Amino acid sequence: MKQICLGTIITLIYQSRTRSADTIKSVCGGIFAAYGLDINIYNKGLPSHLKSGHDPVPVELISVARTANMDDVAKGIEDNLIPLIHQDKHERLFLAVKEILREDTSVAGATIVGVTPGFEKDSILNQNSFYEAMTLANIITYAITQTENDKCRTAIHEIGKDYVDGFANSKDRVFFLLPHVDNDKLSPLKRTLKDPMFDRLFLKATDMTISALSNPTKASVFYLDPSNCKIRFSGLKDFIINNIGSYVFSRAQIKRIYDRTKNQAAIGSQAMLKFITTYGANAESVLGEILLYIFMEQELDAPKIMSKIEINESNRSSVSKSDGVHLLSIDKAGQPFHQLVFGASDIVGDLQIAIDRAFDKIIAVENNHDSELQMVDNTTQWTIYDPDATDYMVKLMTPQRNGTYKPDMAFGAFLGYTIKLDQPETDSQKYRVAVKEQLKRDIAKVQPYIVKKIQDNGLSGYSFYFYLLPFNDAANERISIIQELLSGGGI
Numbered sequence: 156m157k158q159i160c161l162g163t164i165i166t167l168i169y170q171s172r173t174r175s176a177d178t179i180k181s182v183c184g185g186i187f188a189a190y191g192l193d194i195n196i197y198n199k200g201l202p203s204h205l206k207s208g209h210d211p212v213p214v215e216l217i218s219v220a221r222t223a224n225m226d227d228v229a230k231g232i233e234d235n236l237i238p239l240i241h242q243d244k245h246e247r248l249f250l251a252v253k254e255i256l257r258e259d260t261s262v263a264g265a266t267i268v269g270v271t272p273g274f275e276k277d278s279i280l281n282q283n284s285f286y287e288a289m290t291l292a293n294i295i296t297y298a299i300t301q302t303e304n305d306k307c308r309t310a311i312h313e314i315g316k317d318y319v320d321g322f323a324n325s326k327d328r329v330f331f332l333l334p335h336v337d338n339d340k341l342s343p344l345k346r347t348l349k350d351p352m353f354d355r356l357f358l359k360a361t362d363m364t365i366s367a368l369s370n371p372t373k374a375s376v377f378y379l380d381p382s383n384c385k386i387r388f389s390g391l392k393d394f395i396i397n398n399i400g401s402y403v404f405s406r407a408q409i410k411r412i413y414d415r416t417k418n419q420a421a422i423g424s425q426a427m428l429k430f431i432t433t434y435g436a437n438a439e440s441v442l443g444e445i446l447l448y449i450f451m452e453q454e455l456d457a458p459k460i461m462s463k464i465e466i467n468e469s470n471r472s473s474v475s476k477s478d479g480v481h482l483l484s485i486d487k488a489g490q491p492f493h494q495l496v497f498g499a500s501d502i503v504g505d506l507q508i509a510i511d512r513a514f515d516k517i518i519a520v521e522n523n524h525d526s527e528l529q530m531v532d533n534t535t536q537w538t539i540y541d542p543d544a545t546d547y548m549v550k551l552m553t554p555q556r557n558g559t560y561k562p563d564m565a566f567g568a569f570l571g572y573t574i575k576l577d578q579p580e581t582d583s584q585k586y587r588v589a590v591k592e593q594l595k596r597d598i599a600k601v602q603p604y605i606v607k608k609i610q611d612n613g614l615s616g617y618s619f620y621f622y623l624l625p626f627n628d629a630a631n632e633r634i635s636i637i638q639e640l641l642s643g644g645g646i
Contacts, residue, residue: 157255158310159262160302161186162208164295166311167251168236169206170319171244179206185239186295189231190219208308212299220299225270228292237288245287249329250322252294253280255314269293273359281595284330284364284373330364332373341484342493343544347401347459348452356390357453357624360594365602365619372605374621375454376594384586386574386627388636395445395640400426402448402462405538431641433464442633443500444478447569450622455567457481457496460548461534474530476519481567482548493551493562494618495531502571502626502633506601509570509629514608517566521614524564528552565618571633572597574625594625 157163169182183202184194192215194202204210220228240248256262257280264277274293298304315321357377365372379386395402400409400422412422434441444463451457460480461469479498499516501509520527532552539545552561576593580586609615626632 157258157313158307159259159298160307161212161298161304162206162311164298165206166314171240171248173241179203185236188235189228208311211305220296225292229288232291233288246329247319247322250325251319269297284332287331343547344458346452353453360591363598370618372619374598376598376623378625403429403464407540410540441637443502443569447498447500448479451481451567455620457483474526476523494565495562496565496567498567500569502629504573504630506572509572513568518612567620570623571629573629
């Protein structure tokens with residue numbers, strides 16, 4: 156049986172190396188350097204002995220790896236190890252790692268392969284999109300700290316010399332996401348929503364990169380923790396109430412309220428009053444628009460330019476067909492790259508119908524391309540109070556003589572739908588597991604349909620970010636949740 160251990164990792168990376176990384180020592184050196192250690196201080200035979208499983212992992216490396224910050228290790232992997240991997244073999248390497256992890260029965264499905272939650276064995280096996288450096292950082296850390304390398308000689312020997320290249324024609328695919336970088340480090344336009352309760356409330360079932368597209372499309376599926384075999388929404392209502400101010404008001408409006416009242420709580424109370432006054436009994440689409448805003452800010456790390464309620468208030472609804480506009484800043488090779496993410500949302504019983512309705516809005520935005528961008532250009536100065544952020548946005552929306560371009564248009568979509576388990580479940584714990592697995596099947600089932608919608612409508616040149624959330628009864632709950640908020644329920 157093949158096993159995950161440091162010798163296995165060294166072997167796989169060595170098989171994936173560039174010509175410049177022509178020795179086992181160079182691969183081991185890259186791994187050690189990621190943890191701040193110099194391979195040259197050790198016996199010259201150590202690299203080959205680690206690769207073969209002859210030697211245990213040095214105690215110094217184990218000690219450092221046990222206490223290392225994963226962000227620092229990922230940066231070390233990015234700088235010292237990834238450059239050693241041949242450009243054509245990154246995907247093969249990950250497919251090989253996944254296959255060995257699948258075969259390694261000593262690792263239970265729920266085991267975190269590393270340090271960071273989200274890197275459970277089952278999660279890695281079920282995903283096809285990865286942050287390369289962070290994933291390697293966790294897997295290598297696990298191999299260093301949780302396995303006995305000198306007891307894996309037989310397992311390492313099972314890996315043939317061309318094992319990695321054997322995945323060259325695999326039908327399975329792996330996609331690499333751009334490294335996650337805090338938006339605050341790339342842009343002076345800051346997020347308006349940073350609530351630590353988000354990660355406790357919204358549980359992630361899976362991430363999926365939808366293939367067969369020019370621009371890889373990401374779909375993230377979340378759920379609220381069920382109890383007694385039913386999804387409960389009290390936590391969601393509290394979350395909306397606690398953050399209603401950042402959704403309703405622009406940054407400039409929030410500053411004016413605080414400057415006048417010197418009371419942070421006044422922002423929330425005035426926002427709720429405005430929310431109630433604005434929507435009255437109209438709850439048809441509000442919840443989807445709010446959840447779109449929440450996921451754009453908290454999960455995509457894309458600060459808002461305008462939420463839907465701000466678009467409506469400014470009388471720009473006749474200009475913009477979007478359910479909100481956000482700015483996504485991405486680090487590409489040390490250079491910031493920007494996308495204006497225009498939002499679409501829908502909550503309805505059937506997931507495919509929700510997709511259809513969201514695409515109706517997306518198509519309307521794309522057909523209105525120039526007006527949408529002009530709306531953003533006209534908006535930025537009065538919605539932002541910070542001079543640096545305002546200046547940044549104005550320059551971003553104005554073509555520069557140095558050849559820099561305006562941000563690309565992209566699309567973010569929130570899709571709510573009624574979950575229907577393939578097999579009914581009345582045991583509470585089993586129900587939780589069943590919900591998570593059903594969500595994975597649901598997104599896998601609609602993947603070809605999303606691809607077709609994008610291709611048939613000539614949208615292959617755009618990036619898409621989908622966020623899915625199940626309901627017990629989407630058609631009714633999308634209304635009842637908002638109506639309760641509008642009537643003061645839960646306040």
